[in-house]
Amino acid sequence: MTDLVVRLRWVVVCGWILAAVAAVRLLPAIEDAHSGALGALVPRDAAAVKAEIASKTRFGFPLLSRTLIVQRDPRGLSAAEQAAVVERAVRLNRHAVPGFERIAAALPVTNAIGSAPFVRERGTTAITYLFFAPDVDVGDRADLARRFVEEHVPATPTGTVGVTGQAAAAGEQSDLVARWLPVIELATIALVAMAVGARFMAVGAPLLTLATVAIAYLISNHIAAWVGQRLGFVVPREVEPIMVVLLFGVVTDYSIFYLSRFRALLADGLPRMSAARATTRQMSPIIFAAGITVIAATATLMAAQLDFLRVFGPGLALSVLVALVVSVTLVPATLAIVGRALFWPRRPQVELSVDEAAEETPTEQVGRARRSRAVRLACERPWTAVAGCVLLLAVASAGLVNLRLANPVVRGLPPGNPVREAYAQAAKGFTPGMLSPTVLVLSGHDVAAQRHGLAQLQRELARQPGVALVLGPALRPPVGGLRLGATVSRDGDAARYFIVMTDDPLGAAAIDALRRIRERVPGLVSAAGLTHVQASMAGDTALSAETIDKTLGDLERIAPMTLLVILLVLSVYLRALVAPLYLIAASVLGFAAAMGIGALIFGQLTYYVPFAVAVLLVSLGSDYNVFLVGRMWQEAQVRPLAEAIPVAASRAAKAITLAGAVLAGSFALIGLVPVSAFREIAVLMTVGLLIDALLLRTILVPALVTIVGARSGWPGGRLSDTAPGAGLVPVAPEKVAGGG
Structure with missing residues (x-):
């Protein structure tokens, strides 16, 4: 097989060029298979999603929104400005704003009332939660909110107005990836060209590497989109930069391995065709086994519960597969065709072994890579080398003790981004948890009649660490525009609490605090005297906690699978x-x-x-x-x-x-x-x-x-x-x- 690649070198080179052209002309591009939806980043069967749907259905009024309009003036919103906030929400609720009928409802809240830690300022900030019909796309929701702000929310000289929330942040993140991806591609091309050119001090070597990268990228890009369409999955925008970088890096690695060995054989005096055959025989089995290892390991992510990871794994595996097949055929074929000209203007030189390098004089050793000396010392004093390496790695690993996981969708955007800035402004007037509250739903026959127990549970929830405010059935009178009827279902068989955390609702601190509350809820419900009820939590903090827990569960399950696959491939090859x-x-x-x-x-x-x-x-x-x-x-x-x-x-x-x-x-x-x-x-x-x-x-x-x-x-x-x-x-x- 390896000799066949060299023998059919012209067919191989021309065939890959035609394959790349055909892929571009006949298959869809990966840009056509993107998804900006949040669904790929959460488990399909998330209990928090089910609780949110049940809450909206049973109460007929949603409390959770992922698209928010924020108004803040550090000098204070006037009474007229606060009244205008409420008036605009009323008009939206009545569908009386032409062009914005797809906004199903709006809920305004101001910090004119309330106390710390719920509010941080007085009368400076207003948040309007927007709700949409299910058929309105996530990206369209943020666009509608921005257009509403531009047309109906007047700016003030000292104030700020903006749109924030998870929906808006997801769109911003997708736009940032699309904007920077071409820059990453060009920068990677420049890096590969400089690194390979400097390594071989030649023009042809980097050109061959870049040509291989280009062909592999074009083919994998279009095949991934085609496969995605056939199998019914979309490629999250977040996956593409990693696929691109991995493909560029893998092809470059394999090209370097081939070129290094080919140059060494030419330096030993072998003719072009003999050197190409020997290089292919020696390196192709190694590179093939290496590529299969990466493909098999990344493919294990198909067993994950998150759709994002289920697409991420096969996407990477497919990219590496294409890179592998192109590399083990196109590179050896080109070596056989071009030969020594790849290393022009320098002539291939013999690379010294450790023993030969050790016999060099100090002058001859100037410029010689220190890696050979490191290898020699490691082999001469192996126990010392192992002990030193393990100690260094153990010290570096100690930081894992402090590792915490979060889902910083909004705060992960760059400083100055309008969505992040609107979030920061809202967090100055309210506690950060107001940007994405949590809803606790209690379900049970005629639970509304257990008023004393419901009120007691509300007080206990408010005492929990990390909680700034709890609104619920005990609320008298309505606060901040929240209707009392929103806390008890129409049939009296459900009640819900609006929980505002003190920290960033998608940060590690709030997620950890909500985990602790979730664990204590059964005991709190029982202590409040509530009977025959079931509790469930909805909201982005609850969803993030559940997603992180399931991701860690995936890691515990898939990590052994990945290691076993790698062990199998290495065992077979070695x-x-x-x-x-x-x-x-x-x-x-x-x-x-x-x-x-x-x-x-x-x-x-x-x-x-x-x-x-x-x-x-x-x-x-x-x-x-x-x-x-x-x-x-x-x-x-x-x-x-x-x-x-x-x-x-x-x-x-x-x-x-x-x-x-x-x-x-x-x-x-x-x-x-x-x-x-x-x-x-x-x-x-x-x-x-x-x-x-x-x-x-x-x-x-x-x-x-x-x-x-x-x-x-x-x-x-x-x-x-x-x-x-x-x-x-x-x-x-x-x-x-x-x-x-």
């Missing part, structure tokens, strides 16, 4: 069980260290970020494991294992470090999107990949293989402490590859 165990353990340690550092930097992380980063880092780490250990296994066929480890590790170190640096740089560019989740992913992936390339693969893994020795290959027989017929003089590269 024909061993021992080595895959400690290789995976090293990758997990690297992930834990990256997460610990991320926790120290950010304090709290967006709830799905650790999940995505875990799968990506562990699978990509195993990708490098395959390349590094695969080279060791190959080298061990021609020399004793003790010699094969430093020789293979030093020869692979430069390629792995460059590949890791390029991939880390590519993920760092995701941070250009000014949304907190993307910046968290950028930092965690960059730190994790650098740890992997500079510490794990350069020091820890060679030291571990040295300690375990030939037992690493158990139960296979591919390793031994001495290699039959091996000497200090390496055999011809063609023979290492299995050729004659």
Whole structure:
């Protein structure tokens, strides 16, 4: 198969070019399969969603809104301005505002009354909650609110008016991703060109890499959209930057591996075609196994409960699959066609082994990569190297103790964003929880008749830590425009409480506080003397808590699946069980260290970020494991294992470090999107990949293989402490590859 790619090199190159053209012309683009809906980010069967629907149905009046109009004047809203807020809401409720009939209802609340901590100022701020018919799209809701503000809410010289809420924030986030994605693509192209060009000091090598990236990107982009349409799922906008960066990075990695080996063989004196065949025979099995590892690991996300992760996993797997197939065919075919011209204007030079580098004079060693010396020291003092690496990783991982998860949809937007600014203005006049309250619903036959118990429960809820205000059946008189009838159902079989938290309703503090309240509710209900009732919670804080809990449950379930898949692939490729165990353990340690550092930097992380980063880092780490250990296994066929480890590790170190640096740089560019989740992913992936390339693969893994020795290959027989017929003089590269 590998020889066939070289033999049919012109057919392969022309075929991929035609395939890319056909994909662009015949298949839909991924932009046509996007979704801006919030539904992809929450569990399908979320109890909080069911409670919200039941609350609206039973009471006939919603209390939860994700689109809000905020008015604030630090000098105070005049009586006329406050009256105008109420008058506009009344007109909307009567559908008396032409062009805005799709706004089903409006509920105005001002801070003219109330006390701390519910209000932070007096008479400065008004919030109008907007409610829409179910058929109004999330994006249209924010647009309607903005247009209403522009046409009917006059601005004041000292005041601010804006639209905020989860619906508006989701639209802003999607727009920011679309705006910055072309910048990320161009920056990644520049990074790849500079890194590969600097590594090989040539023009052709980066051009080949970029051409491979372009073809793989065009094909995967359109195939993903086509598959999505056929299977009935949409691609969240949040997924595309990660798919792009991963594809660019993976193709670049594989191209670097091919180019590095091809240049070394040319430097050894092999003709163009012989070098291309030997490179393909040696590298394609390694790269194929590495790609399959990433594909299998990311595909395990299909078992997640969140639609976002269920699409995220297969989307990444499909991108890597296309990148793999294109790389293992197009790159070797081009090597066979272009040959030495890829490295013009420089001539390929022999890369020294560890032993040869050790014999250089100090002058000759100037500029020699320090990685070879690090590999040599790791192999000479393996126990010290392992102990040092484990200690460093353990210290970095200590930050995990302080890790907290949140869902900062609004506050995750960049400073100065109008949606975030409107949120900040509202939080100056009210407690932040007013932006997205929680509703507790009690259901039971004639529960409204248990007035004393309902009032007692309201008082107990108000005493809970993290709660600023509770409105409910005990309310006398109505507060802030909230109707008393909104707290008791028409049939008397349900009652509900409007709970306002003191902290950001989508932040870790409010989510943790609501979790504690949720755990105490059964006891509070019983202590209040309420009988034969069931409690449920609705609202974004409750939904975020439930989503985070289910995401963590997914992590506990899918993490073993991912590790098992990686173990299986490594075991089959290496024909061993021992080595895959400690290789995976090293990758997990690297992930834990990256997460610990991320926790120290950010304090709290967006709830799905650790999940995505875990799968990506562990699978990509195993990708490098395959390349590094695969080279060791190959080298061990021609020399004793003790010699094969430093020789293979030093020869692979430069390629792995460059590949890791390029991939880390590519993920760092995701941070250009000014949304907190993307910046968290950028930092965690960059730190994790650098740890992997500079510490794990350069020091820890060679030291571990040295300690375990030939037992690493158990139960296979591919390793031994001495290699039959091996000497200090390496055999011809063609023979290492299995050729004659």
